[in-house]
Amino acid sequence: MGLFGFGNNASKVNEGGFMDAIRCDEPSYLIWKWRPAGQEANTTKKENAIRYGSTVRVKDGEVAVFVYNQKDGTQQDFIEGPFDKKIETANFPVLASIVGLAFGGASPFQAEVYYINLAGIIQIKFAIPYFDVFDPRQPDLGVPVAVRGTMSFKIADYREFIKLHRLVNFDLDAFQKQIKDACVKYVKDTVINIVDNIPLVQIEKKIMAVSDAIEERLKKRLQSEFGVVVSSVDIATIEVDKTSDAYVTLKSVTQDIQIQFTKTQANVNLDTMKAQSAVNIQNMQDMQRINAENMEESLRIQREEAQRAQKLQTEGANFMAHQLNQQTKVALAGTDALGQLGANGGMNMGGNGAFNPGAMMASMAVGGAVGQNMAGMMNNMMGGIQGVPGMTPNMAPPPPPMPPQIQFNVVVNGQSAGPFDMNALQQMIAAGTLTKDTLVWKVGMPAWAAASTVPELASLFTPAVPPVPPVPGNPGVPPVPPSL
Structure with a gap:
């Protein structure tokens, strides 16, 4: 005989009333107590007790609480929805522990059932x-x-x-x-x-x-x-x-505070603007001063470079005249040596009029060298004079003009370097210091420019085309490329 079954005690089925379906059909509730139909709440009548085998239905979003008032305190069984089963021991562990076999599965048990709505707000x-x-x-x-x-x-x-x-x-x-x-x-x-x-x-x-x-x-x-x-x-x-005196007074005080705050804030903003303007003006003046100093320094460097280039050009033009002057001084020194030889008695024979062959030979060598140099210079000068129209042998020829020396300044590591002539520039290209994008400048250029855009330097970056070997039997004709 099971705890909640009927078995041989089916004759006692009418004891305690009819079977019940325990459920909550209230449309809106938070806490709702169940009782048999037609009975008042909290009655002690035996017919109001719950019988074994009654069906318990709990919807989703609610929980049924079975409360058992025992001598040792209140105990509860909680049935969460969704649930639709008969009362069984497995579903009511507290009930199984407090109800013995004395009832024989037919007597009802006392419990209060409450439904709690968990979904309702x-x-x-x-x-x-x-x-x-x-x-x-x-x-x-x-x-x-x-x-x-x-x-x-x-x-x-x-x-x-x-x-x-x-x-x-x-x-x-x-x-x-x-x-x-x-x-x-x-x-x-x-x-x-x-x-x-x-x-x-x-x-x-x-x-x-x-x-x-x-x-x-x-x-x-x-x-x-x-x-x-x-x-x-x-x-x-x-x-x-807003009709109360306290609000009117508070509003007036608040407005005064707001007006004072606005004035203070405006003064603060004005002072801030003035200070910011002063800082901006100072920054602008500093930038103008720095730009002026940079411009002055750049112009000074350009002037010095131009003067240096002009000096080098002048020195090159006067080089021939300088060389002629030096040779003239050498000739004059030789002549002076000959004169000293004559002043000392001509062919000095040595001490006390003795013959000095070493001194005589030295004098003759110096005189011969000087004479040879002078003759060469005179021949060259005469040849130059004869080749110049309008020049006579008695007129001194002007020095020939020197070819213009092209020199460029180069930007190296962010600094101006130079000027360098074409040979130096070719060496810099070979060393990788000067590239097509390197900025260069020479006297007469309005601004710095990339080396590849300057006509005098553009050809330095063009690789030489190797000569094409002639085809045997047909000189001057390049070989036919192999077929693809």
Whole structure:
């Protein structure tokens, strides 16, 4: 014979009333107590007891709580939805432990059944009449403020909820009143304290900030005190009594403070603008000075480079004349040596008129060399004079003009270097120091330019084309390329 079966005790099936279907058909509820049809709640009649084999139905989003009042305390079985089965030992572990075999599977057992709605959300509208709120800038002025809104909550942890509330004769209206009273208390306290961060005259414009602050506070309080979870707090209006004397006084004081603040801020902004303008002017003057110094230095370098180039060109033009002067000095020195020889008695025969053959030979060698040099120079000069139209042998020929020396300054590591002649530039190209993109400049150019764009240097970067070997038997004709 099973605990909840009938077996041989089928004759006792009528004992204790009919079978029941335990379920909740209420359309809207938070806590609902089940009882057999036609019976009052909390009756002690045996017919109101629950029989073994009764069907329990629990919808999704709700939980059924079977409460057993025992001598050692209250115990509960929790059936979470969805559930639709007969009462069995496996589903009611507490019931299986307290009901013995003495009933024979036919006697009913005593239990209270409560349905808790976990999916339903309860809304409570609240309206808090005028209460005084004090602005921290004027703590003696209490301004009347009223608040209206809606709070939504639900039961999430039903076990915690049952610990905080007695389910027997649960009155939803009384429970909502408790929630509402707590909500009003915390809303008032939040509004009073939030004006420390929000000016009271602007609180009507800060409904969202006030709602968020109230919701955060209510969630913690109501969950710990009532076991419910706050879904949302929506403040509809925050109304300040603008007809009160306190509000008029506060508004006037606030306007004066705002005007003074605006003036102060304007002065601060003006001082900031002046300071910024002074800094900008100083920066501009510094930049102009630096640019002028850089320009002066660049012009000085260009002048020195131009003077140096001109000096080199002049020295090259006067080189021939300088060489002629040096040779003339050598000839004059030789002549002077011959004169000294004659002054000393001509062919000195040695001491006391003795013949000195070494001195004579030296004098003759010097004279011969000088004479030869002078003859060569005179021949060259005469040949140059005869080749110049309008020149006579008695006229000194002008030195031939020197070819112009092309020299460039080169930018190396961000600095100007040079000037360099063409030979030096070719060596720099071979060493990789001078490339096509290197900036160069010479006297007469308006600005620096890439080396490949300067006509005098462009050819230096063109690789030499190797000569094509002639085809045997047909000189001058390049070989035919192999067929592809």
